[in-house]
Amino acid sequence: MVAIHYIWFVFQILIGYNLVLPIILFVAYWFTKKKNQHLQSISNYDYAIIVTAYEQTDLLHPAIASILKLNYSNYLVYIVADKCDISNLRFDDPRIILLRPETTLASNTRSHLYAIANFKRQHEILTIIDSDNLTDPEYINKLNVYFDKGFEAVQGIRNAKNLNTTYACLDAARDLYYHFYDGEVLFNVGSSATLSGSGMAFKTALYQACFQNYDLTGAGFDKVLQAKILLMNKRIAFAEDAIVYDEKTSNSKQLVSQRSRWINTWFKYSKFGFGIMFKGLKNWNLNQFLFGLIIIRPPLFIFILLSGMCLVANIFLSASVFLVWILAFLLFILGFWISLRYHSADPRIYKSLVNIPKFIYFQLLSLLHSKKANQRSVATKHNVN
Numbered sequence: 001m002v003a004i005h006y007i008w009f010v011f012q013i014l015i016g017y018n019l020v021l022p023i024i025l026f027v028a029y030w031f032t033k034k035k036n037q038h039l040q041s042i043s044n045y046d047y048a049i050i051v052t053a054y055e056q057t058d059l060l061h062p063a064i065a066s067i068l069k070l071n072y073s074n075y076l077v078y079i080v081a082d083k084c085d086i087s088n089l090r091f092d093d094p095r096i097i098l099l100r101p102e103t104t105l106a107s108n109t110r111s112h113l114y115a116i117a118n119f120k121r122q123h124e125i126l127t128i129i130d131s132d133n134l135t136d137p138e139y140i141n142k143l144n145v146y147f148d149k150g151f152e153a154v155q156g157i158r159n160a161k162n163l164n165t166t167y168a169c170l171d172a173a174r175d176l177y178y179h180f181y182d183g184e185v186l187f188n189v190g191s192s193a194t195l196s197g198s199g200m201a202f203k204t205a206l207y208q209a210c211f212q213n214y215d216l217t218g219a220g221f222d223k224v225l226q227a228k229i230l231l232m233n234k235r236i237a238f239a240e241d242a243i244v245y246d247e248k249t250s251n252s253k254q255l256v257s258q259r260s261r262w263i264n265t266w267f268k269y270s271k272f273g274f275g276i277m278f279k280g281l282k283n284w285n286l287n288q289f290l291f292g293l294i295i296i297r298p299p300l301f302i303f304i305l306l307s308g309m310c311l312v313a314n315i316f317l318s319a320s321v322f323l324v325w326i327l328a329f330l331l332f333i334l335g336f337w338i339s340l341r342y343h344s345a346d347p348r349i350y351k352s353l354v355n356i357p358k359f360i361y362f363q364l365l366s367l368l369h370s371k372k373a374n375q376r377s378v379a380t381k382h383n384v385n
Helices: 002-032 060-067 108-117 139-148 166-188 204-211 221-231 252-269 271-283 286-295 300-317 319-342 347-376
Strands: 047-054 075-082 096-099 125-130 153-160 200-203 237-246
Touching: 002 166, 002 300, 002 319, 047 060, 047 108, 060 075, 060 125, 075 108, 108 125, 108 204, 108 221, 125 139, 125 204, 139 153, 139 200, 139 237, 153 166, 166 237, 166 252, 166 286, 166 319, 166 347, 200 204, 204 221, 221 252, 221 271, 221 286, 252 271, 252 347, 271 286, 300 319, 300 347
Parallel strands: 047 075, 047 125, 075 096, 153 237
Antiparallel strands: 125 200, 153 200
16 A cells, blocks of 8 residues: 555656646746847858648748748748649749659658758758748848857747637647747756747758758657757757747647647657756756756646546545645646736637637547557648638
């Protein structure tokens, strides 16, 4: 019985810390954050803007149109149209290079490396944009602020492009939470921002060093990439003003398909977190330790559900521990609210929060499909109005 009580106690600690860690990090952030001086860069790095598309090209034209409106001139755009019909793609601007691989790549890293292999010149920096993204005109200038400071990897922020459905609003709320705690807060307390799949930039040599001998298929290239960067003892900067606008999931079918892949990547790559965390402990490296701790954290809906189970169980097991769980949930709700307030969330996002139980239900369905997620789909297919 003693062993069972000990295991139960440890289990609750391992689950419950996920509820309170954000607010602990926020307190540290509050005391350490430097005042945002909105620094400007006058650098003129040579950029390769890599835009990846898989099967679907309907959103490419607006994506490219937004890139051509950048307040920056020293770049070329490489569109990798993997398994796409490119007969309707016409770009008159000489800065646009359209690439159509002869064989299906079905991999983000393969598409990126294919673009690199077809560079028209040796670009110092590459930035990765999804085919459904739109770029803010100052996107590259804001990235350059951090490259000027010596960083070799920078994650921008992915704001919602659409809030047309409840699912899109809840998806955006989730993103705001992660952008704040896994980006803004984590970076400002001395660690690294987590990578988000697009809206990020790297020194080309760094990206090549990470994947030149690593053939990655399926989803999760950003998880592998961030792990490799951290294991090199480098930091990933967070550029809160480097904005790309991202298409949010607008229906339950998209949600289940996308989250199945994301859950699959967590189960597959969260193991990197232990190696990074223990290396940080060994080297007394705050960057690695905190980042590793974040990487092993389960997806949001999983630790909320497990925490809820612990809360209910303690109604019958321990009144004092039950009250501790209540406090932990209140701190989590406060932390979530802070993230929405920080980003001045759209009122539609707040209104959508009453539908969180439905959102969690569809993510449970995603969990059931996660084992074969990469066989079911490689990329999210968005509706085009």
